[in-house]
Amino acid sequence: MKKNILTISSMVLALGAMVTSCTKDFTKINTDPNTTPYAEANQLLAPALVNTLTYNQLRNRNYNNELMQVTVDMNDGEGMVFRYDVRASLADYLYNGWYAQLTNFKDIYKIASDPKRANTALQGISLICQSWVYSMLTDTYGDVPYFQSNLARDSGILEPRFDKQKDIYMDIFSKLEQANTLLKSAGNINAASDPVYKGNAQNWRKFGNSLYLRLLLRVSGKAEVTDTCVKKILQITGSAANYPVFTSNAESAVLRWTGSAPYASPLIAVREQDYRSPAIASFFIDNLNKWNDPRIDIPTYGVSGINRWGIAPASGVFAGVPSGYSAVENPVKKAYFYSTTSARTLQNDSLTGILMNYAELQFIMAELAARSWITGSAETYFTNAVDASIKYWIPAWSKDVKTYLAEGDIEWDNSGTLEDKLEQIHLQKYYALFMVDLEQWFEYRRTGHPVLPKGAGLKNNGEMPSRSIYPVYVQSTNPTNYKKAVAEQGEDRISTKVWWQKP
Template identity: 30%
Template sequence: MRRYQYILIIALSCLMMAACNKKIEELQANPNEPGSVTAELLLGAVLTDMSGTQDDGALEDYGSWGAVHRWNQYYCRNYEYYGDNQYGWSSGSFDSYIVLKNVVQMEKEAATRGADSINPYESIGKFVRAYYYYNMTSMMGDIPLDGAVQGTDNLTPAYASQKDVFTFVLNTLDTVNNHLTTLINAGDNTIDGSTQDIYYAGDLTKWRKLANTFKLRVLISLSNKTSDDELNVISQFATIINNPSTYPIFTSVDDDFKFTYVETYNVYPQSPNNFGSDAQRYNMANTYVHNLTDLNDARVFITCEPAWNIIATKGYSAVDYRSFVGASTGESIANMYSDAIAGNLSLINRKHYYDTYTGEPDVLVGYKEMCFNIAEAINRGWISGDAETWYNTGITESMKFYGITASQTSYTAYFLKFGSSLGDYTSYAFTFDLSTYLAQSSVKYAGADAGLEQILTQKYIAMFQNSGWEAYFNYRRTGVPVFDEGTGIGNNGVIPKRWGYPSSEQNLNAANWKAALSNQGFSSDDINGSMWLLK
């Protein structure tokens, strides 16, 4: 009898403990926090992350005036308190996998709420994967694929070869096109959570164009791999261009995949708030400036200010191309600062970039770049067509971005003198004829190797402060335009070819990290080593 009493007491105790635990769990739950997040809200978070607008020196800092655009040699920091111009790439970032984990969760939430296997969240999620994997592998080489987004189920993911990553990216983009085609043909042209789509307001036809246009970028980046029969780079590029109904691409800048700054939500980096603290701490880079001034290109009057001491000593006009001088990115920051405050260098155009809280949109994938990619493919003999027309269209659309059109010749530039307040600017009239610019021998498309260099140079100019890493990627792939080297960039004055892997990988994923280095022929995590893409 006593035995059964003990059993009864134990059973009652267990029930009481379970009840207490349940009560504790209920008390710990925050009624003001949702137990789950909808696919719609996750979409908004993922797409905002894609803007790359943070600036902490990580791989993803490719928004307007972010760290990447110093490495693209568009502008320089001349004041060490705010940073320098060194290519300190010994430890990269795998933060992109955090975004990709949110993509996985977004897809799960959509499925949980009854979405079909082919749905807008799944399709856009696949594009996001392709976008991030392309950027990460282009920066580092071999990287983990989906094994890295399994959370605690896989804390030590293996690395995939760079070729396999590119194959995955290309196949994924095809899947995105096919799935979006299925949805659009079924009359499902928009995303339910269209308010969270900060790029296309839920328009799936735009996303479909983006997938194919982005694929052209990926294929152009593989120009050194055209002999690889498994990749079929040339054939894949031609398939897109020759089948526009199956593979629609951008038809104007209205299709651009661009991030628009909003004053009350995401203020433009160079806003009036920052004018007093850092407006004189940025000067223009020689690589960008001289490629404009050598061509008598009026875009320099919009994006740059003249070097005022040059004007004073030489007697040049403020809208004379000789008045604009960029600093070599390889110059020491001490010399650069001295030259900047002495008025021997061009600062960024402070009136243009600090005047509003919204500034210019940041184009992540754009029509202008696509025009030059197609022109390059024609020049290389991948496809038939008129390279000059695509080349001229790319230039013309870039000029329009800065308010320069074929229909006018009279313009006004606005410059601040060193030490001036934001409102203390002076206007300068200048003339510029776009047709004359296109006809000059240095710009008119020459075909062959000279024509290819022209295409690459104009693409570099057009990607100023946009298109993420593409300016650097194109330089690394082609050598055009020539980037400045020197002590100011670190790395013994040599521009590196890749980022090193995150230092945490050496401790948390050492075996796979070492295998990735070995598989690429690296004896160490060498930022000067040539990845498969460059061989």
């Protein structure tokens, strides 16, 4: 018996020695010296951009375009966006998607700030992308979690507070300042990891400063920040060396879809019959017809029924459906966005992944000049903007832009009031913002331009929705902060104006 006990004890001791031997330096032995256990910052950039643009393009199609009279979903059921009848469930998609990608963009900054892996270019790019996404979030919903958002994993904050839109914007401006400084002397990044600029850090810097101007103008109507915004606008527009911005279409911030994963346009996933289902709205198509606009000029490609923006006539003519029509009316569908495997059509187009384009910047400059906030000719900026907008889609367009404007009776008129000039600018800017997330809607809410016709079937007292409501689940998952946000901003309704819209 004693012998057996001694034998068992010896076996236990031997086993213990073996376990100790096996686990000694376990982590070191089982770590591949040729790889890293952490994701690299540049590995996160492309997926975050692709995912963000996927959310943007799908909601551009079925939300922005319906509100802004690009398309009309001819259905007489409930929840028709073109009638300003917005289902509560529509709120979740962008809210969830944008916050998910903010985690990735923030991780890029965190990793690129590690002294062992420091990369100032990626830090700057991360701050620009965060600013871009946060601006869309707050412009869509109003007050949102900002300073405490995306901290559940690292700080255990599961119920972040909602921050005031003004405070969010001021910090976005700070982020864009930091990005401009970080990128000033930064080297390029890995081209394969950057589907927008192929690693060119200085082009990212130009996008950051162009975005800066977009956002400064957006909140400049608030009297409490007007002077601050105008001062910063003057500083940016007055110093190309310190604040470079877009100078051509080639520098536009665009993720060019190749048609192959992971860079296949999200619109490819939309079934062909669904893609062509919404009718083209009268407002959108009638102007293009009147101007003889080359973006819907069939002879440009010599293909019947197909053109640069993929618009096909349903009755042999290019005509649209009036938006906002009532349920008792019965308009006839006359045009729609065409869907085919042809790379020429919108669904498969490499140019639709737009973050911000050069034409938009030129329209911003035209408005700044019209308001006399900067020197320079509003007419020149306006003319350049129209030219850039058309050539973005049709690079080979050779017609003189002034001739095009004159023939369409839309050349610059400097004799009108400021409101007249804003209507000229924003009518053309509306087309330059085609396919750009929710920017048409944001700009209409800011300016009231271009003037859109109002149908008899509009809900919400006939007023353009001012925001999206918060996702319903937020009321139960973050009840205390949700209630504080509603008490501060106003009722959680689509009619409640956000900070920069309020007088």
